[in-house]
Amino acid sequence: MSKGLPVLILLLCAVSAQAGDDFPGPSNFLRGGYQVGRVLATNDFLSGDNQNGEPIDSFQSIRLEYGWQTDGSQDWHHVYGFPSFGIGLYGSDYIGTEELGQPTSLYGFFDWPLARSGRWTFSFDLAFGLTNNWRPYDPVTNPQNTALGLGRSVHIEGGPSAEYRLAERWALVGSITFTHFSNGGTQLPNHGLNQIGPLLVLKHDTQLPVVRPPRRHIDQYDRGWDVTVTGSAGKRNLNLVIEDAGTRGDYLNRDYFIGNLTVGVGRRFAYKSRCVFGLDLGYDESVGDLIELDAFNRGENAHGTTGDNFELAPFAGYEILAHNTHVIVHLGYKVLYKDVPGRLPRFYQRLGVKQFFHENMFAGLNVRFHELGSADNLEWTVGYAFGRE
Secondary structure (H helix, E strand, O other): OOOOHHHHHHHHOOOOOOOOOOOOOOEEEEEEEEEEEEEOOOOHHHHOOOOOOOOOOEEEEEEEEEEEEOOOOOHHHHHOOOOEEEEEEEEEEEOOOOOOEEEEEEEEEEEEEEEEEOOEEEEEEEEEEEEEEEOOOEOOOEOOOOOOOOOOEEEEEEEEEEEEEOOOOEEEEEEEEEEEEEOOOOOOOOOOEEEEEEEEEEEEEOOOOOOOOOOOOOOOOOOOEEEEEEEEEEEEEEOOOOOOOOOHHHHOOEEEEEEEEEEEEEEEEEOOEEEEEEEEEEEEOOHHHHHHHHHHHOOOOOOOOHHHHEEEEEEEEEEEEEOOEEEEEEEEEOOEOOOOOOOOOOEEEEEEEEEEEEOOEEEEEEEEEEOOOEEEEEEEEEEEEEOOO
């Protein structure tokens, strides 16, 4: 499995709630699920430009999950309607093709109950993790797989679910999930893969489920401002086009460092919501080559400087808070940067998760993209929050 999986567990598995004198602590459960569904034809490879000459349009998958059911001992349990969370293993098979491999995922999940009625619980479920064992693009052995250029990817999943309590320790869960796989531009080609389908899950509580206390309204939270400083690192993979056949190979399949120093000022405006504004100071190692190749293709000679690699962008964002885990959405716009063909666009977006693991220190993983869907690169982050309570 990927070397990043220990970090993923830290990011996605919130620390189990500490039981107080009047609470039993969280109960635990096991879930096993089977899914069949449709692969969405979002690129030519999936539409039929492959070895079989037919669309890759169906999949089946299995999963095994271990989770914690919150007991109401902390305020955030009440705010989210006594949610559950945990870790899972996922395996998928794409029917009728071997060009995608048989990917496996390790992920964290969070189930947010929206309504309850008798034996029924209606929720919205989220999962975020890393996937391994893709059969990626290879110019010789797998030349048509433009969906995934790397054997590893991000796994993002979400959808509504309905749970029916069969017995004291047994329940049946049905859901519809949308799943997205992408390496975030870490390795080209990277058109990604999207799929949707019904999921049937059998749940067994390994302990008697906790008796939920009356849900109480929580309106006490820190309304002050805080400052976060975040450092991030990732890479961008490019196949740069040069018209000189003699040197063309020197610029194919190159990796470039992408980094950011982000300073944000934030404030909660609800118990589970936070707004943030700030500045991104970015560094893009690919700019030097982009400058040289743009000049070469125009019959000129030019070289970039180190300063050309930097960029400055204000951003605004929204964060959903669940205890020590934050899901973030940022929108940024570059105001200072060297404009050169091939550079990442001025307007960009960021979607990710960060986990506080020691007081005010956090780590996380983001996908940075543009046009509200085209991934540019992954950002592995560490940071510190000043003024957080």
